[in-house]
Amino acid sequence: xxxxxxxxxxxxxxxxILTMDTTPHDFIRARIVxxxxxxxxxxxIITRFPPEPNGFLHIGHAKSIxxxxxxxxxxxxxxxxxxxxxxxxxxxxxxxxAIKKDVNWLGYDWGDRLTFASDYFEQIYAFAEELVVxxxxxxxxxxxxxxxxxxxTLTTVxxxxxxxxxxxxxxxxxxxxxxAGNFATGSRVLRAKIDMSSPNxxxxxxxxxxxxxxxxxxxxxxxxxxPMYDFTHCxxxxxxxxxxxxxxxxxxxxxxxxxxxxDNININFHPPQIEFSRLNLEHTITSKRVxxxxxxxxxxNGWDDPRMPxxxxxxxxxxxxxxxxxxxxxxxxxxxENTIETELLDFCIxxxxxxxxxxxxxxxxxLLLEVTNFSGEDxxxxxxxxxxxxxxxxxxxxxxxxxxxxxxxxxxxxxxKYKRLVPGGIVRLRYAFIVRCDEVVKDDSGxxxxxxxxxxxxxxxxxxxxxxxxxxxxxxVAENNALPIEIRDYEHLFLSKTPSSSTWQDSLNSNSVAVxxxxxxxxxxxxxxxHWQFERMGYYFRxxxxxxxxxPVYHRTVSLSQRW
Ligand code: ATP
Ligand code: MG
Numbered sequence: 406x407x408x409x410x411x412x413x414x415x416x417x418x419x420x421x422i423l424t425m426d427t428t429p430h431d432f433i434r435a436r437i438v439x440x441x442x443x444x445x446x447x448x449x450i451i452t453r454f455p456p457e458p459n460g461f462l463h464i465g466h467a468k469s470i471x472x473x474x475x476x477x478x479x480x481x482x483x484x485x486x487x488x489x490x491x492x493x494x495x496x497x498x499x500x501x502x503a504i505k506k507d508v509n510w511l512g513y514d515w516g517d518r519l520t521f522a523s524d525y526f527e528q529i530y531a532f533a534e535e536l537v538v539x540x541x542x543x544x545x546x547x548x549x550x551x552x553x554x555x556x557x558t559l560t561t562v563x564x565x566x567x568x569x570x571x572x573x574x575x576x577x578x579x580x581x582x583x584x585a586g587n588f589a590t591g592s593r594v595l596r597a598k599i600d601m602s603s604p605n606x607x608x609x610x611x612x613x614x615x616x617x618x619x620x621x622x623x624x625x626x627x628x629x630x631x632p633m634y635d636f637t638h639c640x641x642x643x644x645x646x647x648x649x650x651x652x653x654x655x656x657x658x659x660x661x662x663x664x665x666x667x668d669n670i671n672i673n674f675h676p677p678q679i680e681f682s683r684l685n686l687e688h689t690i691t692s693k694r695v696x697x698x699x700x701x702x703x704x705x706n707g708w709d710d711p712r713m714p715x716x717x718x719x720x721x722x723x724x725x726x727x728x729x730x731x732x733x734x735x736x737x738x739x740x741x742e743n744t745i746e747t748e749l750l751d752f753c754i755x756x757x758x759x760x761x762x763x764x765x766x767x768x769x770x771x772l773l774l775e776v777t778n779f780s781g782e783d784x785x786x787x788x789x790x791x792x793x794x795x796x797x798x799x800x801x802x803x804x805x806x807x808x809x810x811x812x813x814x815x816x817x818x819x820x821x822k823y824k825r826l827v828p829g830g831i832v833r834l835r836y837a838f839i840v841r842c843d844e845v846v847k848d849d850s851g852x853x854x855x856x857x858x859x860x861x862x863x864x865x866x867x868x869x870x871x872x873x874x875x876x877x878x879x880x881x882v883a884e885n886n887a888l889p890i891e892i893r894d895y896e897h898l899f900l901s902k903t904p905s906s907s908t909w910q911d912s913l914n915s916n917s918v919a920v921x922x923x924x925x926x927x928x929x930x931x932x933x934x935x936h937w938q939f940e941r942m943g944y945y946f947r948x949x950x951x952x953x954x955x956x957p958v959y960h961r962t963v964s965l966s967q968r969w
Contacts, residue, residue, distance in 0.1 A: 431738040433472070433679060437480060437649060446648045450482030453647050454508070455638065457489045457693075458500035458622075461708040461715040462507045464729070464750075465691035468684040471733040473651055474513040485645055486515035489638065490523050491631050493621040501622070503708070507716040511726045520645065522637050523623045529632045529640050530584065532670045533595055533614055537576045541669050542613060543569055544579035545596045552594070555601075556609055563601035563609040583616055586629045590618045595630075599665060607662045611635060639663040640672070647676040653683045654740065684736060685744040688897035689714045692906045704913060705898070711960050712898050712917050722895065723936055723946020723962035728757040744903055754963045758936055758944045763790035763797050766835065766880035767939040769892065769923045771809040773855040774840065774881075779806045783885055786866070788836040790932075800928050804837045804860075807884035809924055814879040815856065817845060824877030826856070831873055834881045835940070839864035839873050880940055887924040892945070894919045894961045922956075941965065 440446040452473040456462060462470075477484040486508055490496050508515070522529075536542035545568045547555065557563030571579075583593055595614035603609055613636040618629045639662075642650045650663075657680045667675045684691065691714060699705050699713070709717035719729065732753040736745055783805035790797035814825040814832075826832040831841045844857040864871035896919075901912040929937065935947045943964040947957060 432740070433649070433651060433681065433738055434476060434479070436679065437476060440648070441480070448646070448648075450477055450480040451485070451646050451648050452477045452482065452651060453485040453487045453642065453645060455487045455489045455641075456504050457492070457495075458497060458504060459492070459495040460500060460693035460697055461503050461713075461717050463691045463693070463696060463716065464686060464689065464714045464719065465684040467511060467716060467729050468733045468736065468738075469651070469653070470508055470511055470513060471730055472681070472738055475734075476649070476651075482648070483518060484513070484515060485518040485520055485647070487519075487641060487645070488521045488523075489634065489641075490521050490621070490623065491634060491637050493617060493619040493631065496622060498622045503717065507720075510720060511716060512730060520641075521623060522632075522641055523621060525637075525641055525644055526624060526628055526632070528644065529637055530630075532640055532666075532672070533632070533636070534577065534580065535670050536597065536613070537580055537595075538573060539669065540573055540598070542595055542597050543571050543576050544583065545569070545594050545610075546592070547594075549591060552612070556606065557601065559604075559606070563606075565601050566596065566610065569598065569610070580614075583614065583630050584628075586618070588616050590616050590629075592616060597636075597662075597665070599662075605658055605661055607635070607659050608665070611662060635659055635662050636666060639666045639676075639678075640670075642676045642678075643667055643672045643674040646674055650676045650678045652678060652680055654680045654742065655683070656680055680740065681738045682740055682742045684733075685742070685903075686714065686750065687744055687747045687902040688899050688904070689747070690899065690904055690906050690909055695906050695909055698909075699898075711893070712895050714898075721946075721948070722960050723944065724754055725757045725761070725936075728754040731757065747897070751963045751966070755944065755966065758938070758962065760794060761934070762936040762938045762944055763800075763929075763932060763934055764792065764938045764940050765790075765800070765926045765929050766882055767890075767892070767923050767925045767942060768809045768811045768880065768882050768887075769921055769942070770812040771882075771887075771924050772812045772815055772853065773884075774808040774810055774858045775855055776806050776808060776840065776860050777843070777857050778859050779804075783883065786837055800926070802836055802926065803883040803886035804834075805883045805885050808834065808840075808858075808881050809884065809887060810834070810879055810881050812853075815842070815853075817853075825879050826877075831875045833864070833866070833875045833878045835878050836866050837881065838862070838866070839869075839871060839875050882924045882926055886927050888927040888930065889956055890923050890925050891956050891958045892921050892923045892939075892961070893958060894921070894943075925959075936962070938965070 454470050454473045474484045545566045555564040580595055594612045596610045596612055599608045599610055601609045612633055614630050614632050617631050620626055660678045663678050700708055705713055708715050709721050711718055711722035732750050783803045786802040787799045788802055790800050816823055819827050826842050828842050828845055831839050833839050838860045840858040840860045842856050842858050846855045848854050861871045896917050898917050899912045900914045904912040937945050939945050944962045945959040946962050947959055
């Protein structure tokens with residue numbers, strides 16, 4: 406299906422994405438088709454999404470989730486959700502649960518394929534002994550600093566460890582003692598014996614196991630040695646029969662080690678590692694380390710703060726999972742590093758909410774209008790809940806003697822082309838009547854406290870015989886139909902389009918949230934929807950956590966590109 410959508414921005418990259426064919430085809434899918442056709446893959450396609458449970462998932466992870474689960478779905482395969490839990494110092498059960506919730510929320514189901522690297526600790530350890538017995542690994546007593554100092558650089562070769570030539574028997578005994586808890590944290594490591602002069606630094610006798618005396622959230626005190634990511638990941642992939650191990654480009658230089666490990670142990674499956682570019686989004690940092698700092702230093706209210714690029718934050722802001730999936734599909738999968746414009750995500754959110762969110766009127770900074778020629782019972786008016794979709798039905802509006810409009814819809818000193826209310830001028834109240842401003846009432850300090858207006862009974866919307874031609878239409882809420890709410894409008898957390906993960910503090914936006922009081926049509930409470938389009942303002946999401954509060958809270962999910 407070819408989607409052609411009007412979009413003001415003329416950036417060619419963005420235009421291309423917005424008018425793209427929505428059927429995904431990329432180099433990874435092409436590779437899978439080839440592997441299936443030429444018999445390289447002999448069973449169903451199996452992928453995995455391998456998060457480390459040391460933080461919440463962010464929008465970047467969504468790309469990887471959509472890719473891994475997406476291709477397996479398309480090819481009738483399976484996907485594991487495998488936690489890469491090899492560092493007990495930073496990981497926790499709380500993060501495991503948060504990640505499961507987010508993957509589910511995004512719309513993916515791992516069924517009974519929920520695994521943990523720690524499920525395989527026995528097997529991984531057995532492979533470590535096997536490498537020792539084959540003379541492919543040795544126990545090294547150098548400290549972390551010494552390891553670093555002897556590793557060499559991109560332009561100089563590394564130095565062999567003085568412990569490199571230990572006998573197989575000695576290495577085996579030392580490894581077993583490491584496992585038995587005879588050595589202090591950090592005192593010894595198991596290293597692969599590859600090549601200290603390799604141009605690829607990852608191949609310079611990399612560490613496979615280290616001693617950490619710390620309780621693990623799943624295995625408790627059972628282990629005091631933990632395998633490194635590079636040793637663990639390839640083995641888990643092979644044990645699970647992963648047909649395509651998809652990861653981001655920073656692992657390209659680790660591929661040689663991935664292959665070396667699988668080539669040097671007795672395992673009968675060798676998945677290919679295929680790299681794609683990370684998702685980078687303007688004004689956003691997708692690094693768990695930085696996100697953790699934002700949380701720890703209390704720049705935000707937790708991992709799920711609506712300003713955070715975490716999936717939990719996006720959920721709390723009201724971003725629908727379908728919009729994120731659409732976004733990931735449009736971003737596509739390539740090997741080119743680039744930064745995606747935030748307009749694309751906003752566009753996907755609006756497209757999704759357009760058909761989900763009923764409309765209503767909201768007055769943010771209420772200014773009282775007293776309709777001096779109105780008396781008696783309030784007038785009941787009707788309006789559509791949605792301008793195009795009749796299935797949303799009709800709502801009732803109230804027009805009475807006291808009306809609120811937004812302060813920005815009145816000006817005593819209007820700028821040129823101002824189409825709203827001015828002293829002596831007329832304006833239409835949306836879905837209702839035309840009013841004329843007769844008098845501006847101020848307090849002693851000169852502050853406007855109310856406008857006295859006249860309404861024209863024969864100007865009723867849809868049945869206007871007044872012959873008046875107001876230039877503008879503004880929204881209103883009648884006092885008898887007004888419900889006070891709190892509105893939270895969010896801006897980017899970072900002012901820079903490309904904030905750096907080392908100097909992010911410099912670009913932090915100190916005005917990333919604006920809280921204001923507003924009045925909304927009371928009748929919205931008769932409906933169950935959480936997503937609303939506040940006319941002229943944007944799409945808003947009713948905070949589920951605040952239902953019992955006196956004043957409900959609405960988060961701005963996204964502003965409106967089109968204004969009426
Ligand atoms: P971070 O860099 O934020 O700490 P990470 O890569 O350490 O993230 P993991 O939990 O190891 O986080 O990531 C799980 C998977 O998600 C990995 O396969 C990783 O390649 C992928 N991933 C992480 N960040 C992105 C991103 N920005 N775009 C696409 N995929 C990503
Ligand atoms: Mg990682």
